[in-house]
Amino acid sequence: MGVGPVPAGVPHPAPVASASAGAATPPDLRLRDLAELVRAPAAFTVPGDVLAGAAAAGRRPDLSTAALAVSSVCLYWAGMALNDWADRDLDAVERPERPIPSGRVPAPVALGTAVALTAVSLGLAAAAEGRRAMTVAVPLAATVWGYDLWAKSRPAGPAVMAATRGLDVLLGARAGRTRSALPTAATVAGHTLAVTALSRAEVTGAQPWLPRTTLAATGAVAAATALHTGPARRGTGRLDRLGVAAGLLAYGATAGRAQAHAVTDPSPGTVRKAVGAGILGLIPLQAALTAGAGAVRSALPLAAAFPLARALSRRVSPT
Template sequence: MTSRSPRTRRTRRARLRALAELVRAPAALTVLGDTVAGAAAAGVPVRGRRLLLPLASVSLYWAGMALNDWSDRRLDAVERPERPIPSGRVSAGAALATGGALTAAGLGLARLGGGRRAGRIAAPLAAAVWAYDLVLKGTPAGPAGMAACRALDVLLGAAGGRVRGALPAAAALGTHTLGVTALSGGEVRGGSRAAATAALAGTAVSAGVAVAGPTRSRPHRLAALALGAGYAGTVGAAQLAAAERPAAGRVRAATAAGIHGMVPLQASLVARHGALPAAAVLAGALPLARRLARRVSPT
């Protein structure tokens, strides 16, 4: 029995790693801020049961990643055979079941955290996630479908507050996502200058939305500007490099920068709406997300 224990532990760790790769587990750190930004813009604090709303976002994001790999399993067998399904570390059936279970968990957490109002937003969000992975991905409507997912995720945090007040924040993150998703299509074979340039323009628009508008005080304005500048600088530099030469490596780097760039964009929006402690927590998650990305790719 003792001789089997190390092997059992290694097997268990291998399974957990495969699952983490399937759902891009560390990338969840780039999702938590969606609902926080929505809540700050809508004037409702994330506390008490509402702390479940960011977890609902994570569950639905992980569901989308599992469904993404299930949908792409045949393509990945050719282009990315190291991924969990084509490598045989996760079966296609298990990936689909994981996507379903995480979707159910996300819907349940949303209802528990935000009541019926949150449930009414989480339902179309879940539907948008499934529609993107199973129908829209790879079509001209794919980037818009992914942008809708992210915008709805922001509005999930606004449930129970002034939802209209969160629309600019939802638009900023949706626009950013639109550009990153369109650009990511060139990760394997290389992209186009037009896609990279459009993504760069989207970054400029999102940064402008994040820092524009009234703030509670000068410190909030300065924090929003600093975080917005950090977002625009890091993401924009990678996208500019891809626009100059859209080789696969540069497109992958720009896509990864775009994924991580969600965090300072969210933090900038949160700071502008007066929640400096929450903005600081979000900004502090970025270095951890980058370190974990070296172990499990976010793309």
């Protein structure tokens, strides 16, 4: 989906032959190459959007919620494949090791993957909840494609990416309860805005003010989550509050600590690690938001998925 931050890069240079050389003679595709294309481990950050939105709307997880979560994952993968297709010439210069410029995945295959996964995503959303889901799923898909094909390299890019995550949260809300999920959607969108802004410095490195700003934003997101899901919130019990605290501690230790390192060392490698940590940090943030809405049982699968996502990210980069 492009529902996770990816670097915007710089305006595309003239096409480089090596970027599409693999398209003429398709190589033997490997599952690992396709997993790298769609940033498979980062998909663990996606179902939590739907679960957090459902919890905020007072909705218990059911089969339709599960179908919406799978729909969201498919759209995320579509956005990642589309991102690499759109950036194939730029990646041939800046990141020749990526699947398309390296010749491991032909460009037409990447585009076809994006189209197919988008169609599957919309089909699952329609099957799950019909017209209600489509009123969010269609704008969400359009925003993902708009980001990859137009907004990514423009000033509006981070805001558009943030909008995809906010819409993803609203996808999980019950019909007629979308308004109650808006604070949760805004919190997830705020985190995404900060990490996407930082991702623009993955290749070149950042000026110290940028990771300093994103670190402050991460602190603001954590504070907003604590306030929104605090003891005064109706319906939250002790176990729910413990879930919020655990989620926020993991969020700070993951996203916050990596961004603090980038403040002291804003080199490309450190910034890239901070972006990857920011992407994975969505999982404990979603768990905190879900627990704070009184759905600690829904937060438990997210807590369990977090270490698995971190382990897989060491094999396939989430950025």
